[in-house]
Amino acid sequence: MYSKPLIVHGCHCTFCQTQTGAAYAVNALIEEDRVELLSGAVHDHPVKTPSGAGQTISRCPECGVAVWSKYHALQKVGNHVLFIRAGTLDDPSLMPPDVHIYTSSKQAHVLLSDQSPQFDKYYDPVKTWSKESIARYAKILASKTGDTAD
Numbered sequence: 001m002y003s004k005p006l007i008v009h010g011c012h013c014t015f016c017q018t019q020t021g022a023a024y025a026v027n028a029l030i031e032e033d034r035v036e037l038l039s040g041a042v043h044d045h046p047v048k049t050p051s052g053a054g055q056t057i058s059r060c061p062e063c064g065v066a067v068w069s070k071y072h073a074l075q076k077v078g079n080h081v082l083f084i085r086a087g088t089l090d091d092p093s094l095m096p097p098d099v100h101i102y103t104s105s106k107q108a109h110v111l112l113s114d115q116s117p118q119f120d121k122y123y124d125p126v127k128t129w130s131k132e133s134i135a136r137y138a139k140i141l142a143s144k145t146g147d148t149a150d
């Protein structure tokens, strides 16, 4: 990753629980062109999502671990923003969640002791993201307006 992520989600939705087999997923959102795969390749696995838009999970072909996803529901930028599974990084402690989302389906045994904002469902990025991240997101939107990925 060539820069810090746009934001890091702790996602407690039931879909993430099922997909990860864990209580919640920690996803670092970052522009695809700020990430470099240092070796090998990933295998893409399209899966259905509750929104109907779908998601592509990219897995290591050797061990099967999911390293990132693309969420096609995210307007036109969905194919250009990676949701990196922070737990797969060499040092996951560098990217704790900035926000916890879908806490309405948070497992009762998960006690959140950090001070990061928590949202029952999703949130308004304009009110939550840093000014720098909002500017970066706008830049992706502006550069990808010709896409028809949705």
Ligand SMILES: [Zn+2]
Pocket: 011, 012, 013, 014, 015, 016, 017, 025, 102
């Ligand atoms: Zn989720």
